[in-house]
Amino acid sequence: MQKGDDKNVSTFTRQAIEEKIPPKEILESGLIGGMNVVGEKFKAHEIFLPDVLLAAKAMSAGMSLLEPFFIKGGMPTMGKVVIGTVQGDLHDIGKNLVSVMLTGAGFEVIDLGTNVPPERFIEIAKKENAPVIGMSALLTTTMPVMRSVVELLKQEGLSGRIKIIIGGAPVSEEFAQQIGADAYGYDSTNAVESVKKLIEKA
Amino acid sequence: MREIIQISIEDVKPARDDVLKAQGVPFDNEPSEKVQTLLKRTMDLFIEFSQPVGMFSEISIPEFEIIYRGEGLNEKNTPLDEIYRKADGLFLFAVTIGQNVSEKIAGLFKTNEFALGSMLDSFASLGADKVADSVEIHLFNLLSKKGKISPSKGISRYSPGYCGWHMSGQRRLFEFLHPEEIGISLLDSFLMKPLKSVSGVMVVGGKQIFDFEDSYPFCRQCETRTCRDRIETLLRESRTNNKKGAV
Numbered sequence: 001m002q003k004g005d006d007k008n009v010s011t012f013t014r015q016a017i018e019e020k021i022p023p024k025e026i027l028e029s030g031l032i033g034g035m036n037v038v039g040e041k042f043k044a045h046e047i048f049l050p051d052v053l054l055a056a057k058a059m060s061a062g063m064s065l066l067e068p069f070f071i072k073g074g075m076p077t078m079g080k081v082v083i084g085t086v087q088g089d090l091h092d093i094g095k096n097l098v099s100v101m102l103t104g105a106g107f108e109v110i111d112l113g114t115n116v117p118p119e120r121f122i123e124i125a126k127k128e129n130a131p132v133i134g135m136s137a138l139l140t141t142t143m144p145v146m147r148s149v150v151e152l153l154k155q156e157g158l159s160g161r162i163k164i165i166i167g168g169a170p171v172s173e174e175f176a177q178q179i180g181a182d183a184y185g186y187d188s189t190n191a192v193e194s195v196k197k198l199i200e201k202a
Numbered sequence: 203m204r205e206i207i208q209i210s211i212e213d214v215k216p217a218r219d220d221v222l223k224a225q226g227v228p229f230d231n232e233p234s235e236k237v238q239t240l241l242k243r244t245m246d247l248f249i250e251f252s253q254p255v256g257m258f259s260e261i262s263i264p265e266f267e268i269i270y271r272g273e274g275l276n277e278k279n280t281p282l283d284e285i286y287r288k289a290d291g292l293f294l295f296a297v298t299i300g301q302n303v304s305e306k307i308a309g310l311f312k313t314n315e316f317a318l319g320s321m322l323d324s325f326a327s328l329g330a331d332k333v334a335d336s337v338e339i340h341l342f343n344l345l346s347k348k349g350k351i352s353p354s355k356g357i358s359r360y361s362p363g364y365c366g367w368h369m370s371g372q373r374r375l376f377e378f379l380h381p382e383e384i385g386i387s388l389l390d391s392f393l394m395k396p397l398k399s400v401s402g403v404m405v406v407g408g409k410q411i412f413d414f415e416d417s418y419p420f421c422r423q424c425e426t427r428t429c430r431d432r433i434e435t436l437l438r439e440s441r442t443n444n445k446k447g448a449v
Contacts, residue, residue, distance in 0.1 A: 049227070051236070061314075
């Protein structure tokens with residue numbers, strides 16, 4: 001996986017299945033475990049974004065082989081995260097990268113895409129019983145939408161129950177504090193770490 | 203003066219090092235064989251899906267004043283506010299690398315080709331800037347032929363959403379320029395579709411007019427600071443020309 005070799009990841013996953021290793025163990029120790037190593041190497045600047053994304057593709061190749069074993073109860077996850085780019089903004093590369101990294105870390109990501117209205121974030125988080133909403137913005141003009149989501153969450157009495165993490169080029173820790181978001185992710189790996197902390201607290 | 207320019211893909215191919223930098227790969231790091239293959243595959247996709255095109259239209263200073271004022275949301279003091287009043291010529295411009303690239307990027311992410319999608323996104327962003335560079339060069343050559351620009355003069359470009367010029371300035375810019383003619387539309391949020399497009403004003407004038415201190419309040423939030431390199435390049439050219447003149 002660290003070499004981004006999807007064919008080998010598929011071969012080894014198939015081999016593990018044939019050897020009757022429990023699918024949950026293959027997933028957690030093999031695929032997510034491997035991706036955690038990749039994440040650590042990325043954080044230590046030993047490897048870079050293209051390597052991480054090649055590894056993520058390799059992981060998804062293994063995951064697709066495991067999916068049939070989890071049809072009944074669903075794939076075991078670290079938790080659900082509803083993610084999207086805020087209303088008025090169509091930039092999605094940063095959001096996509098966070099989504100890939102969260103999936104690699106074992107979270108179930110519900111990606112709402114771009115141009116997402118505040119109400120939609122909350123509606124889906126409630127419907128899916130997701131403890132975290134992740135929002136991305138690349139424009140200073142669309143950052144205020146993040147505040148709207150935080151306020152709407154307060155109005156519905158869901159603050160604390162549903163945590164909010166924000167990110168994007170113009171967004172800062174200071175802005176996150178100002179609007180009352182629970183966390184700020186300065187890059188995709190940091191976002192994953194922050195989400196893990198939010199879920200632990202939940 | 204108004205023109206639509208079809209641009210060769212050869213002229214807008216991003217440099218390998220620029221793509222790697224955009225992907226967060228340090229300059230001194232030799233990419234793995236896999237990443238090198240990825241670069242090659244992405245370049246092939248970029249060539250296949252890009253449709254670079256640009257346009258410009260001359261505008262007077264009083265006309266531009268109306269466009270620049272826009273919806274009245276600009277920062278109080280901006281470098282452009284100082285610069286355009288001293289210009290010898292102003293040209294609104296819009297360029298795009300096309301919608302097909304954006305659709306391809308989205309498709310790659312959907313099929314778990316994350317690395318290709320992310321790298322093509324970097325190619326497309328850098329490519330769109332290179333389309334703007336091509337239009338700028340084309341304009342310079344055109345003005346040179348007409349004797350309207352001398353070596354002591356230069357061109358620098360500015361876009362809504364940067365350097366204190368509020369994004370809402372796009373509305374009036376679009377009303378004047380009509381970038382729809384080259385397939386660019388403006389969304390309610392003032393974003394352009396295709397996303398990998400650039401619009402703004404090209405200012406023609408004496409190179410010294412483009413120099414400014416990056417001490418405006420909004421400069422603190424700016425992470426790119428590409429203005430520094432551009433100003434330095436323009437002023438360096440100016441110094442070289444002055445020296446040649448002295449000899």
